[in-house]
Amino acid sequence: MIRIIKQILLNRNTILVFAVLAGILIGDKASSLKDLTFPALAITMTFSMTGMRMSQVKDLNGVYKPFLMGILLNYGLFSLVLIPLAYWFMPTPELFYGFVVIAAAPPGVAIIPFSYILKGDVIYAIIGVVGAFLGSIFIAPLLVNVFAASKGINSWDLFIMMVQLVVAPLIISRFLLWKPLFKYIEPIRGKVVDWGFAVLIFVAVGINREVFFTEPLLLVKVSLILLIATFVLGYVYTKIADKAGVSQSIVTSQSMLVAIKSSGFSVFTAITLFGKEAAIPSAVMAVVVLLYLIYLSLKSKVIG
Numbered sequence: 134m135i136r137i138i139k140q141i142l143l144n145r146n147t148i149l150v151f152a153v154l155a156g157i158l159i160g161d162k163a164s165s166l167k168d169l170t171f172p173a174l175a176i177t178m179t180f181s182m183t184g185m186r187m188s189q190v191k192d193l194n195g196v197y198k199p200f201l202m203g204i205l206l207n208y209g210l211f212s213l214v215l216i217p218l219a220y221w222f223m224p225t226p227e228l229f230y231g232f233v234v235i236a237a238a239p240p241g242v243a244i245i246p247f248s249y250i251l252k253g254d255v256i257y258a259i260i261g262v263v264g265a266f267l268g269s270i271f272i273a274p275l276l277v278n279v280f281a282a283s284k285g286i287n288s289w290d291l292f293i294m295m296v297q298l299v300v301a302p303l304i305i306s307r308f309l310l311w312k313p314l315f316k317y318i319e320p321i322r323g324k325v326v327d328w329g330f331a332v333l334i335f336v337a338v339g340i341n342r343e344v345f346f347t348e349p350l351l352l353v354k355v356s357l358i359l360l361i362a363t364f365v366l367g368y369v370y371t372k373i374a375d376k377a378g379v380s381q382s383i384v385t386s387q388s389m390l391v392a393i394k395s396s397g398f399s400v401f402t403a404i405t406l407f408g409k410e411a412a413i414p415s416a417v418m419a420v421v422v423l424l425y426l427i428y429l430s431l432k433s434k435v436i437g
Contacts, residue, residue: 145327149423152331156338156416163339167404170336174401177329178298180322181242182306183315185259196260203240203261204268206391208276210370212236215362216280219414222354226284231403231411232358233280235418237273238399239299240265244389247426251433253385261390266303270295277406286406294405298398330397330419337400337416340409355414359421367392367425388429393422 156163219232240262248258274291309318344351367388374384396419403411 148327148331152334153338156335157342157345160339160342163336166336170401173329173332174397177326177397178302179305180325182303183309184245199257199260200264203264207240207265208272214366218358227407227410230281230407231414234403235399237276238394239269241393241395248386251385254382257383258386333397333400334419337412341413355417359418363392363421363425
């Protein structure tokens with residue numbers, strides 16, 4: 134019985150649901166944890182990036198296509214759907230900026246392990262995620278500057294933030310992969326990422342908890358936009374790629390590259406740049422991404 138309870142408490146899905154519920158129920162405590170969001174995200178990004186091993190890539194001649202596709206899908210196509218919908222339907226500039234931050238966020242690193250779980254092309258996923266991560270260093274400041282210029286955000290400051298939250302964790306993660314050290318990192322990596330992510334979601338939900346009680350229509354609008362940009366975009370892209378003759382394993386990885394963003398990154402960035410209201414879309418996105426991964430898992434089992 135204790136073992137079953139332990140497994141439930143350590144399950145990634147349970148942890149996320151717990152973070153959302155805790156934010157709604159005891160969110161008045163969330164503001165006291167705001168100062169922890171930066172170290173929580175930095176640690177989470179560092180540990181999660183240990184799953185990106187370029188040593189698995191044998192054919193360097195085939196790198197550039199998935200590298201560029203990672204950028205095109207995760208930024209170009211996703212932003213093309215998300216930003217217009219947010220512009221048309223969000224009632225306040227802050228909420229729109231929250232969606233801009235989501236568009237500017239790097240992909241979720243969960244794409245890599247789920248490519249393995251769903252029998253996708255893992256090497257393609259690794260290269261695509263790395264490409265989008267490196268692209269985010271320049272694309273994120275550009276997107277924020279174009280769509281939120283009125284807020285007076287300094288592009289250079291945002292570029293430095295990207296270096297701190299993308300480049301530095303990526304470099305540190307390479308050291309963590311050193312064999313004598315990684316044997317201690319590997320057993321705790323998943324839980325560090327899950328709980329670091331939970332802290333960020335708890336803060337995002339907690340500081341906006343009144344919205345969950347007083348503005349259900351707003352939550353419906355935010356959820357619908359994210360469902361379209363995740364489920365509908367992922368479904369339509371998959372159908373088009375299938376008809377174009379793209380292999381099923383690559384389509385599986387691409388269906389995640391086109392629709393999955395780093396919720397933790399977008400939560401921190403939205404709060405830091407635009408305030409608590411801007412973090413609402415990122416908090417909802419965490420749940421939508423979880424549902425999308427569950428959907429892909431169920432779909433894979435049905436097809437398999």
